[in-house]
Amino acid sequence: MADDDTWDALPATLRSADLQRILQIGQTTVSLWFAKGIIPGYRISHSWIAFRSEVREWLESTSTVPVPPHEPYPHPLDAYPDHLTHRDLMELFQKSRPAILGWLRDGVIPAMRPGGRWLIEKAAVRRLLAETSNQRVDFVPKGDRAAS
Numbered sequence: 421m422a423d424d425d426t427w428d429a430l431p432a433t434l435r436s437a438d439l440q441r442i443l444q445i446g447q448t449t450v451s452l453w454f455a456k457g458i459i460p461g462y463r464i465s466h467s468w469i470a471f472r473s474e475v476r477e478w479l480e481s482t483s484t485v486p487v488p489p490h491e492p493y494p495h496p497l498d499a500y501p502d503h504l505t506h507r508d509l510m511e512l513f514q515k516s517r518p519a520i521l522g523w524l525r526d527g528v529i530p531a532m533r534p535g536g537r538w539l540i541e542k543a544a545v546r547r548l549l550a551e552t553s554n555q556r557v558d559f560v561p562k563g564d565r566a567a568s
Contacts, residue, residue: 427472427476430442430472431472431514432471432472432473432496432499432512433469433470433471433472433496433512433513433514434470434471434472434475435514436450436451436468439459439470439475442475442479443459451468452562454468454470454554455554455561455562456561456562457554457555457559457561459475459478459554460474460475460477460478460553460554460555461474461553461554462548462549462552462553462554463552463554464513464523464528464529464548464552465523465526465528467513467515467519469513469514471495471496472493472496473493473494473495473496474493474495476493477492477493496512497512497542497545497546497549500512500542501542502541502542502543503539503540503541503542504539504540504541504542504545505537505538505539505540506520506521506524506538506540508540509523509524509529509540509545512545521538524538524540528548529544529545529548530544530547530548531544
């Protein structure tokens with residue numbers, strides 16, 4: 421498993437290329453593992469979001485050797501204030517301005533728009549993450565879904 425310096429060099433939100441490199445798998449496998457709930461992530465609209473802290477915890481949980489005890493890794497959202505801007509979301513989710521503004525406009529991310537400025541409550545983002553997690557109790561992995 422990678423050492424602390426390697427993990428610290430990675431962004432708080434991992435892109436598919438980061439996961440491919442860390443896990444030494446291809447893009448198809450990354451997508452499949454997200455869909456099956458193997459890699460912890462969040463399905464927001466049509467995008468999968470993975471946080472470094474959660475991927476690291478997951479990998480440690482699969483280790484065949486004991487991992488030294490440590491403090492829990494901080495969740496990336498903890499670094500933000502109680503009210504976020506669209507720029508904060510761009511940084512948190514590693515998405516473009518058009519993608520974030522589209523999610524806000526379409527109500528994918530709950531928000532307010534006083535005076536034409538987007539204002540997003542951190543609590544609303546936490547709820548969104550809880551609802552879109554592939555680790556939630558009611559998540560149905562790909563392959564286990566009933567035929568429609």
